[in-house]
Amino acid sequence: MITTHGLTKRFGRVLAVDSVDLDVREGDRYGFLGPNGSGKTTTVRMLLGLVYATRGEIEVLGEPIPKHVRDVLPEVGALVENPAAYPHLSARTNLTILDASGPPTDRASRRNRRQRVGEVLEQVGLASIGRRPVKTYSLGMRQRLGIASALLGRPRLLVLDEPTNGLDPQGIREIRELLVGLNRAGTTIFMSSHLLAEVEQLCTRVGVVDRGRLVAQAALTELRGETGRTLVRVGDPAGAVGLLDGRVVGRDGDRLVLAGTTVAEATARLVQARIAVHEAAPERRTLEDVVLGLTSHGSDRVDGDGHRTEQLQP
Amino acid sequence: MSVVGRGTRWRWAAVGIGVAAAIALPSVVPSAAMVLDRASQPAERPAPAALVELALASSDVAHQGLAQTRGSLGLPDLPRLSDVPALFGSTTKTRVWWSSSSAWRVDTxxxxxxxxxYGFNGDTARWDYENRELTFVVGQDGARLPRADDLLPPQAVRRILAGLGPADRLEPLEDRWVAGRAAAGLRVVPGDERTTVARLDIWIDVGSGLPVELHVVGRDGFEALESRFLQLDLTQPDEDLLLAPFPRDARVDRTTTPDLAAAVDLYAPWRLPGSLAGLSASRSLLGGTATYGEGLVRFALLPLAPDLADDILDRAVTAGALPLDPAGGEAVLVTSSVLNAVVARGSDREHAYLLAGFVTPETLEAAATELLADPPPRRRP
Amino acid sequence: MIVVEIRKLFGRRRTWVSIFLLCLLPTVVAVFLSLTDIGPRPGEGPAFLSAVLSNGALYPAAALGIVLPIFLPIAVSIVAGESIAGEATTGTLRYLLVRPVGRTRLLVAKLSSITLFVLVAVFAVSITALVVGLNLLGSGPVVATTTVSGTPLSPSQLGIRTVLTILYVGWSMLGVASVAFFLSTLTDSPLAAALGGLSALVGSTVLVTLDAADNVRDYLPTRYWLAWVDFFRDPILWRDIERGFLVQGVYVVVLLGMAWANFTTRDVTS
Known part of the structure; x- marks a missing residue:
């Protein structure tokens, strides 16, 4: 769905995006993960033809960008950075105007506009908002409206930049369920985020950027590979430590971390020694470990006087 | 290679070419048109003397068009000079419909x-829109102040060329593109030292003889006056256009003395001398005003009413005029590039004069001194 | 898209308020004129104001003369400066572009709505002025309308010439609009674009009156703005009007070209 080769963007002397090779496949829920200022938004803008690449190639839905951007974008729904709307108009009017501005497609025609507007407002939970102008909306409501406008054209591909910004936990959950549902129905989702938990819960594939470079790109399960160590929870931790002497590298209450053994071997020996095994599994890396291992500080961290350390949050 | 890098360049290039074309067009088109027009005319230009003859015979050439006069003479704003300072000191746009010297219309x-x-058989009608005033000037053939139509190229050039003397030198000039035609050029270099004019550059439409452009350059190298047609059409104007309007709400005035000079002409009490400062009177003295000299060395002498002279003397000094100190009275000199004027008043407080012309201040001062030293006698009615 | 843009512009209260204010000024002037009966002295003040004292039918032209130097350009500048930069400020520009609306298409649509605004504004001023003029100031039959040259002007002639004036003034305003419009594609601040358009206008107005700038005067955008008075001469003096039309046209084409070249190739980072 999205492929880039050596995608590079330079703003004056600043290299914002540095030879990024993205590969988003059909049906993916792709999480584009990186600290603030790492080039996520610039990449998203390039994918949508808003910002022109300095070097490199982009293909979205099989077509080159920005050359055929006009053929591609009707099939793409997007949320770029913040949602935006005409503040003096209502949500419904905003969506109608936006829809009327662009070309109709088979799935999103002029005739079913009213129906589609109603549908997306329903989907994001703004159905009963009425005629209030957007300037009276809360941050979360605006975010919902932004997502609604991305869904309006019934797109095959959704490109969402920080889709859960400003939403409360309840809202985040709703949107997550909405996106998973859309994905099941065949929509590919590409979302950027600096929230690890969000990506971990929603995405099937992950790309990690740091300072404009793509430092990792793989299926979520692949990234969270096994560490080679084994986790067990036992009824008698002291006994277990004595039994598995030398293999235990960590202990937290009744939880033990074992090295140099496997789940099968460890459980077999514990069971033989009549120590109850409540849980046993190979240890997996958390996404946080992976990402923090790959990335540096966020670019908005200013060490010294002005301490701003808004980094990747677990 | 980014798609847009190339796009940026060609788009801006297209815009750049458009701008260049828009800038170049106004200068390229006339030059090309001039080459074409010149090719359609006889290769040989008439000799300067023949051009003068052509121009002098052009007073009844019908034409209509738009002319622009730019005067750079900073004349002081003296009382009752009507629009003369503006005429000589600023840019005036004028429309002309000229059927013959006895039927014409000039809009300023x-x-x-x-x-x-509107000119018809020697009379004129003047319509002033902003004052909604219509003035008929009847039977006026005496002196008057210059009007806008006097500065149009044909009128001004004919007046100058009519007074050329043997000492004045004629030289040919390069053709010039004036109001859509290639006009033949002529330079007049005055031979007499007493004139303030260094040279006159004149362009004449050879086909009709109509002068189309005039430049008056003073001895200081300063261009004092420039008058040229912006648009010219050598066709007979529509007769309806030559009839003065008669708006119902206009104030209508009928006069024989439209301005200061005409009033003075009528009032003129003195029998003026036959010559002044070595220049002899060149116009009938019957009216009590006179011009002295000939060709380009010529000045006008207007007797003034004493109170008016007082007024002018007072104002002229504050307006930057130079006080002179002649015997038998007082006088001030107003100089501006090519045009000089002297206002003089005798110590008897009766004799007062305005002398003005394209002559050196010394000439005017000499004339004024002579007048004050020997006051002319009163005219018999 | 064009229809959408026009609806957007004319659906705003701000648009109608500006048109209302434009119409208000000539109305106030007319009220004062009718109360005091004092016209400006010859050579001073806006054209035709003395004439309209006795004849209100000329007031539409005079009213355009009143709003032409400052008020109309300000209104037009604001609308044109707002066009692209305003969308950039609210952030809706990027959503329009990914909708997708082609960049050239967006420019054309914005330009159409600006043009319509200019036309509506000048027509609104003229019609208000006609109503006000006929009711408050002198009306036709008593004193025949005349041209500047003093010849009588029939109502149909007057109508034609007034409409020509409206179109000419509208065309002149399009020149201001294209400056602000170009700047609007350059910056993300609508205010900067509007002020930029106005400073170009003020600069040009100053240079036109400056003798030292004689060589460039005929190429300045405001050089022929006041040539609309030539419609009321008899016969009509077309030269300055034609030139004004052409000069303005060159500015419009060049600036729109620049707006297009810039906007279609620039990064939208707002």
Missing amino acids: LSLNGEVDT
Whole structure:
């Protein structure tokens, strides 16, 4: 769905995006993960033809960008950075105007506009908002409206930049369920985020950027590979430590971390020694470990006087 | 290679070419048109003397068009000079419809209105839009102040060329593109030292003899006056256009003395001498005013009413005029590039004069001194 | 898209308020004129104001003369400066572009709505002025309308010439609009674009009156703005009007070209 080769963007002397090779496949829920200022938004803008690449190639839905951007974008729904709307108009009017501005497609025609507007407002939970102008909306409501406008054209591909910004936990959950549902129905989702938990819960594939470079790109399960160590929870931790002497590298209450053994071997020996095994599994890396291992500080961290350390949050 | 890098360049290149074309067009088109027009005319230009003859015979050439006069003479704003300072000191746009010397119309355009002069058989009618005033000037053949139509190229050039003397030198000039035609050029270099004019550059339409452009350059190298047609059409104007309008709400005035000079001409009490400063009177003295000298060395002498002279003397000094100190009275000199004037008043407080012309201040001062030293006698009615 | 843009512009209260204010000024002037009966002295003040004292039918032209130097350009500048930069400020520009609306298409649509605004504004001023003029100031039959040259002007002639004036003034305003419009594609601040358009206008107005700038005067955008008075001469003096039309046209084409070249190739980072 999205492929880039050596995608590079330079703003004056600043290299914002540095030879990024993205590969988003059909049906993916792709999480584009990186600290603030790492080039996520610039990449998203390039994918949508808003910002022109300095070097490199982009293909979205099989077509080159920005050359055929006009053929591609009707099939793409997007949320770029913040949602935006005409503040003096209502949500419904905003969506109608936006829809009327662009070309109709088979799935999103002029005739079913009213129906589609109603549908997306329903989907994001703004159905009963009425005629209030957007300037009276809360941050979360605006975010919902932004997502609604991305869904309006019934797109095959959704490109969402920080889709859960400003939403409360309840809202985040709703949107997550909405996106998973859309994905099941065949929509590919590409979302950027600096929230690890969000990506971990929603995405099937992950790309990690740091300072404009793509430092990792793989299926979520692949990234969270096994560490080679084994986790067990036992009824008698002291006994277990004595039994598995030398293999235990960590202990937290009744939880033990074992090295140099496997789940099968460890459980077999514990069971033989009549120590109850409540849980046993190979240890997996958390996404946080992976990402923090790959990335540096966020670019908005200013060490010294002005301490701003808004980094990747677990 | 980014798609847009190339796009940027060609788009801006297209815009750049468009701008260049828009800038170049106004200069390229006339030059090309001039080459074409010149090719359609006889290869040989008439000799300067023949051009003078052609121009002098052009007073009845019908034409209509738009002319622009730019005077750079900073004349002081003296009382009762009507629009003369503006005429010689600023840019005036004028529309002309000229059927013959006895049927014409000249409109002086301003931002908010216009002043139109209609000429018919020696009489004139003047329509002033902003004052909604219609003035008929009847039977006037004496002296008057210059009007906008006097500065139009044909009138001004004919007046100058009519007075050429043997000492004045004629030289050919390069053709010039004036109001859509290639006009033959002529330079007049005055031979007499007493004139303030260094040279006159004149362009004449060879086909009709109509002068189309005039530049008057003073001895200081300063261009004092420039008058040229912006648009010219050598066709007979529509007769309806030559009839003065008669708006119902206009104030209508009928006069024989439209301005200061005409009033003075009528009032003129003195029998003026036959020659002054070595220049002899060149016009009938019957009216009590006179011009002295000939060709380009010529000045006008207007007797003034004493109170008016007082007024002018007072104002002229504050307006930057130079006080002179002649025997038998007082006088001030007003100089501005090519045009000089002297206002003089005798110590008897009766004799007062205005002398003005394209002559050196010394000439005027000499004339004024002579007048004050030997006051002319009163005319018999 | 064009229809959408026009609806957007004319659906705003701000648009109608500006048109209302434009119409208000000539109305106030007319009220004062009718109360005091004092016209400006010859050579001073806006054209035709003395003439309209006795004849209100000329007031539409005079009213255009009143709003032409400052008020109309300000209104037009604001609308044109707002066009692209305003969308950039609210952030809706990027959503329009990914909708997708072609960049050239967006420019054309914005330009159409600006043009319509200019036309509506000048027509609104003229019609208000006609109503006000006929009711408050002198009306036709008593004193025949005349041209500047003093010849009588029939109502149909007056109508034609007034409409020509309206179109000419509208065309002149399009020149201001294209400056602000170009700047609007350059910056993300609508205010900067509007002020930029106005400073170009003020600069040009100053240079036109400056003798030292004689060589460039005929190429300045405001050089022929006041030539609309020539419609009321008899016969009509076309030269300055034609030139004004052409000069303005060159500015419009060049600036729109620049707006297009810039906007279609620039990064939208707002």
